[in-house]
Amino acid sequence: MKIALDAMGGDFAPKAAVDGAVLAAEQLDGQATIVVIGQEEAVRPLLDAHGERARNIEFVPATQVIAMGEHPTKALQQKPDSSIAVGYKLLHGSDVEAFCSAGSTGAMLVGAIFSVKPVPGVMRPAIANLVPKLKGEYGVMVDAGANAECKPEMLEQFAELGSLYAQYVLGIDRPKVGLMNLGEEEGKGTALLQAAYNLLKVNPHIHFIGNIEGRDMFNEKADVIVCDGYTGNVILKLSESFYDIMHEKGIHKDPFFHKFDYEGVGGSPILGINDNVIIGHGVSGPKAICSMLMQGFQMAKSGIADQIKDTFKS
Amino acid sequence: MKIALDAMGGDFAPKAAVDGAVLAAEQLDGQATIVVIGQEEAVRPLLDAHGERARNIEFVPATQVIAMGEHPTKALQQKPDSSIAVGYKLLHGSDVEAFCSAGSTGAMLVGAIFSVKPVPGVMRPAIANLVPKLKGEYGVMVDAGANAECKPEMLEQFAELGSLYAQYVLGIDRPKVGLMNLGEEEGKGTALLQAAYNLLKVNPHIHFIGNIEGRDMFNEKADVIVCDGYTGNVILKLSESFYDIMHEKGIHKDPFFHKFDYEGVGGSPILGINDNVIIGHGVSGPKAICSMLMQGFQMAKSGIADQIKDTFKS
Structure with missing residues (x-):
């Protein structure tokens, strides 16, 4: 190889x-x-x-x-x-x-x-980004910035792509998929998010657990975090800046925060x-x-x- | 009073x-x-x-x-x-x-x-959220979750509302307004963000400095951070979770991270x-x-x- x-x-x-x-x-x-x-x-x-x-x-x-x-x-x-x-x-x-x-x-x-x-069949390739998890190793967020503007069907495909990556590359069995939203209840969020929710909950290829919130990025709720590329990019860069600030202040030695260090993670695959x-x-x-x-x-x-x-x- | x-x-x-x-x-x-x-x-x-x-x-x-x-x-x-x-x-x-x-x-x-x-004249009230800054005290993010779905004119008004709050309550002279985007260059982002950019750059009531990225939340680029309520809510809850994790790990004593402690900040004004x-x-x-x-x-x-x-x- x-x-x-x-x-x-x-x-x-x-x-x-x-x-x-x-x-x-x-x-x-x-x-x-x-x-x-x-x-x-x-x-x-x-x-x-x-x-x-x-x-x-x-x-x-x-x-x-x-x-x-x-x-x-x-x-x-x-x-x-x-x-x-x-x-x-x-x-x-x-x-x-x-x-x-x-x-x-x-x-x-x-x-x-x-x-x-x-x-063939994929509407738009997406950038995946590894997400450090408090328990376990890493989850994956899709899309991390390739597609600022998304349709509900694209978010559905990001969920499928992320699930396959979690399963085959990260080795997570039956990865849990969460839709990044501003509240947990069904019906929350924009028209895009509501429509995507409806597609995700009936998709047989994924294990959809519902909406998640910003506070759930690093906990065990979801292995695959689905969002549009604009939101994903903001999340990614915000998280990086947190790590950078901690690094500057010398308080990054903790095993969890160490996982944010891109040097050990690699890069972002295009799925x-x-x-x-x-x-x-x-x-x-x-x-x-x-x-x-x-x-x-x-x-x-x-x-x-x-x-x-x-x-x-x- | x-x-x-x-x-x-x-x-x-x-x-x-x-x-x-x-x-x-x-x-x-x-x-x-x-x-x-x-x-x-x-x-x-x-x-x-x-x-x-x-x-x-x-x-x-x-x-x-x-x-x-x-x-x-x-x-x-x-x-x-x-x-x-x-x-x-x-x-x-x-x-x-x-x-x-x-x-x-x-x-x-x-x-x-x-x-x-x-x-009268305000399309939709918004939730403001104080943003800890590495240099200086706090900036303000609008909207932090009242309006998931936004029009360009709403984002423009969030910029005006946030600027007034920064000026009159936070005491920031000529507050710098940044539009949260996935890249700094003009023309980046969704149709909403592109249209908002065009409104913001000719608005005489604010000091627009252009697009900012997730990594600019806590630096000195912008005092007023403008985004839709969905993105703002994700940013807010993600930031809170970072602080919570640091708190749990006992590494929150740093003066900058201490500013994340909502106990000292208060709440989120509706503007x-x-x-x-x-x-x-x-x-x-x-x-x-x-x-x-x-x-x-x-x-x-x-x-x-x-x-x-x-x-x-x-």
């Missing part, structure tokens, strides 16, 4: 990316190979410096780089030899089983939708596409890159993409 | 309410009197037990109580002598300058809208109505009740309701 990494993506690329790739390659030796994609003159010397430790890494050159500020669609069209475009080519050609990047979220999303393509794609945090250091690659390996190993295809085939 | 309190509202009523009223009455002695409303047989003995300490408290009897689970509109109609209904009567008759309750949020909102009534109304947290103890009454006093003293009437008159 091969897991690809965009070595040019992220604020500390290519150094942090290469160092993270080496860490993951060592951990995965015998199970998977890391494929590092990037500009030869920048990446090769970094790989060479690791010597024998980089033996489980393959290098694939890409002459161009998509910067964070670039328009995603235009950038992918105008830079067909960028590390992101090359990564998607490898994925499309089944040369690799997963592609990870801490680079432009927009370009990664556009590539996922137009190169890898949504699974509902034909392959395994993970978007990493822009400020990813080597440990975060390594975690993202491990997460890509877990996704590929779990066969989650095929499970999603099977589910949405009917 | 008189500030009224629903002695029957909240999980620990009437004891916590009366004890909180006594604390506030002592602090406000010479500036304002606390009017305590509730069932005579339950409240009188509690007041008497405080003896001379309760001298700055007036008692107004109310024979009925609205429970947390009751339907707000029906309850107010069927219980005209409930503590909440009596409180609104006092407010309507100008017998008191503010009314505070830790009881049913729904009944308090319904009373605010149908008894006190919205200020855009003709009088001063504050809704308290259901689990309010005496200190929280006292803070809510002090907040009611500050609101009344600031003349915020008249400022809002003046602004929306035109």
Whole structure:
């Protein structure tokens, strides 16, 4: 199995990316190979410096780089030899089983939708985000920001996608699905939320437990938290800021709060596409890159993409 | 000046309410009197037990109580002598300058809208919530849950209401208004957010600084955070749960996180109505009740309701 990494993506690329790739390659030796994609003159010397430790890494050159500020669609069209475009080519050609990047979220999303393509039956792919839980390990929130504007049917699909991820990648049996709302009672919330509630409660593929509230993010009520991408993005960034503030104040050592550390979590998978794609945090250091690659390996190993295809085939 | 309190509202009523009223009455002695409303047989003995300490408290009897689970509109109609209904009567008759309750949020909102009534020109009153800031004291978020479904013009009014509160009650000069979005750039977000952005950027009454993200809740970017009531409610309850978790783990002593303690903050004012109304947290103890009454006093003293009437008159 091969897991690809965009070595040019992220604020500390290519150094942090290469160092993270080496860490993951060592951990995965015998199970998977890391494929590092990037500009030869920048990446090769970094790989060479690791010597024998980089033996489980393959290098694939890409002459161009998509910067964070670039328009995603235009950038992918105008830079067909960028590390992101090359990564998607490898994925499309089944040369690799997963592609990870801490680079432009927009370009990664556009590539996922137009190169890898949504699974037939999926209206809109979504970004999943791991949610630290007080009891147990992690839950998953879908959508974390790919779709600001949602229809009820999209929220229903996010519930299905999140449930499959919770089941096959996180190993949660019969994951509980909660709809993020401003009150627990049925009938609460916007027209979108009310309509989504009605779809979710009769969906046989998921274990819907009803509405949840902001205070239920981290408790055991739901393993899969469903919301539109606007709300999910606000929740994600608010939670990150809490962790950052605690980190600054030096009060983050608690085992629960430690789970917020994205360095140990990896990145955010794009669910509902034909392959395994993970978007990493822009400020990813080597440990975060390594975690993202491990997460890509877990996704590929779990066969989650095929499970999603099977589910949405009917 | 008189500030009224629903002695029957909240999980620990009437004891916590009366004890909180006594604390506030002592602090406000010479500036304002606390009017305590509730069932005579339950409240009188509690007041008497405080003896001379309760001298700055007036008692107004109310024979009925609205429970947390009751339907707000029906309850107010069927219980005209409930503590909440009596409180609104006092407010309507100008017998008191503010009314505070830790009881049913729904009944308090319904009373605010149908008894006190919205200020002419205000489409929908909103719940304001104080936001702890890393630098400085507090900002304000509007709407924190009164209106799940919003129109762009409502978000614009929330910005105006929040700015007036920040200016006249929190004492922030030229408060900065941020629109909660999933990215900073203009054009981000849902159709609602895009339309609201366009209204906010040309509104001469406010100091709009553009979109903010979840990570900006607690930094100095915006003093007034504008969002729909669904998003605001999720943010509020998520933030509360963070504080609760830290509290449980005993790591809440930090001065910044201490600001999250609703006991010191008071409650959530309803903005855009003709009088001063504050809704308290259901689990309010005496200190929280006292803070809510002090907040009611500050609101009344600031003349915020008249400022809002003046602004929306035109």
